[in-house]
Amino acid sequence: MTPTIPWEQLRFDENGLIPAIVQDAVSKEVLTLAYMNKASLAKSLETGETWFWSRSRQELWHKGATSGHTQRIVSMRYDCDGDALVVQVVPHGPACHTGSYTCFGGAIAHGGEAAEGAEQAPVPDRFAILNELERLIASREAERPEGAYTTYLFEKGVDKILKKVGEEAAEVIIAAKNRSHDELRYEAADLIYHLLVLLREQKLPLDDVLAELRRRR
16 A cells, blocks of 8 residues: 655755654664655655665665665654654664764763752652663664673574573562562562563563553553
8 A cells, every 4th residue: 555645744945855853663762864855755655664865965865775774664753844754763773874873872961050059959760761771772782782791682582582581580589589679679670671672672662561551550
């Protein structure tokens, strides 16, 4: 079935381009910003993989055509003004030409400081570490840095990951039976980490698991 493109809702610039923000559908990390014209947008929807317009080379390019790091499209949305796209993908390898998982690796310090005499009372997100860990695992899968334990798990495959999840679950049970908070804390952390690796291998977003918990509530 040929996808229907709402051309009348989209606003291309004077060069016939529209910015496309590419986002990992699983980790929600922003991977890159590229540009599409009508031809690359149509090609993307037709093939189910991202195609862009290269402003430097002035030609269509299929992401991953030479590197093999393709991006399978999960969804595509346009904003309220119709002049920007968000493309959610399942990436097969790094998004950046440098070999990094995301093109947005640099950080700019905001430089914000509390007024003199005022107390800073940070309110940490108690689940922020899960988001951070999910992004790190996604980058490890894409970049496969040598020597990283997460790389080892992905290269060994799903059977190894499942074995580790089973082992860690058993160790959580033993720690609980031992009534040791230190042991249980350590083993529970191991189990959560390996479970996140499994979710990434299966391309199942943690958000979907959380949504299931909300549904059950």
